[in-house]
Amino acid sequence: MPDPTVILAVDHLVKSFRIHHQKSNSLKQLIAGRGRNRYDDFLAVDDVTFDVHEGEVFGIIGQNGSGKSTLLKCMAGILQPNAGSVRVTRRMGALLELGAGFHPELSGRENVYLNAAILGMGRKEIALRFDEIVDFSGLHAFIDQPAKTYSSGMYVRLAFAVAINVDPQLLIVDEILAVGDVSFQRRCLEKFVEFRNEGRTIVLVTHDLGSVKSLCDRAIWLERGKAIDEGDPSDLVEAYTERMLGAEAPAADGSVRRGSGEIRITKVEMFVNGSAFAVKRCRTNDDVLLRLYYQAEKTMPQPVVGIEIQSLGGATVTAPNTRDVGMVPPTMWGSGAIDVSLSNVALLPGTYDIHTTVTDFNRALIYDHLREALRFDVMTGKPYETDGVVTMRPEWKLS
Ligand SMILES: Nc1ncnc2c1ncn2[C@@H]1O[C@H](COP(=O)(O)OP(=O)(O)OP(=O)(O)O)[C@@H](O)[C@H]1O
């Protein structure tokens, strides 16, 4: 008797692709009966089993090519598995890889109808929701243009608008947060949270490990088509990050460096109140400038640079990065410096560490992670508070 709370059951799913090799014209091979129809079967999804329960947010993580998108396409019925099964007991909304489910020659409008129909919505029902779909997508002016003229961001907006407006009880989403612009990403996140609070179920594939930790109740980790681990998202993300980062390499100055190394932060310097001399201390309310020197071995596209300020062995006080503020350069190469200015520093007296990170745009590949790039002290300034890490600059009023 199946568990009624399970609304998606993936059972020993296998999906392989036939990879054809170049035909050989060699006479010897032809005579030998070889050289024709040579192929290998490549297992993209290799015997994967898991259940998703009603109301869960379920994450799927794994490196590029590990089979996540293929798995989702099997779940959405776009690909036929070779073996095993997928059982879905609720209406599903699917937002698959860019391109899947949309026809480039058809207009946005026609694609809305086509897509909603694939997801099981009748024509009348679609017509009733059409305006809402277009509103959510924000593509009013482009809705009668062919989809092939859309940018990837526009495309995702429309696909997402359809997926959520078919009123799905189960929403499956493949790596969407990386594509849209910041305001759209925020609306998607709000929608996810709203869906989750309404008790709907979400299956989320993403390289954004932060959102796996903050959004998901459970997750699996795919590697070369196999589910190698399943469980609590924080534990899973931690184990996954450890694996991706590889071994730690301690440096002479006590800092610890990890990452693949295409770009490195070689040094971090701190300047206070416009002075040209690098120092390692400041006061509360000083204007601080951090200069991150970098060295890129090759030209790397869209690197994201981040810093983390941590109180000595304690809490992360802040962890800004260039992607959050839309300041990602198209490429980075050679050497140079990046300045981060922090005016009227709110840190209270104590010792702090700065860690730096350089990643790819999805923040999945870590080029460089330097812990304790700079350790500095904050001395008493204004305002002064006996305890705590930051000041909120309180104004007290006695009445
Ligand atoms: N139509 C296809 N024909 C042949 N091989 C394919 C096909 N689709 C996917 N593959 C292969 O299957 C493997 C898994 O691909 P998939 O797109 O599922 O990975 P993924 O985990 O989604 O990766 P990413 O993180 O880059 O999105 C890859 O090796 C890919 O080359």
Ligand SMILES: [Mg+2]
């Ligand atoms: Mg994919």
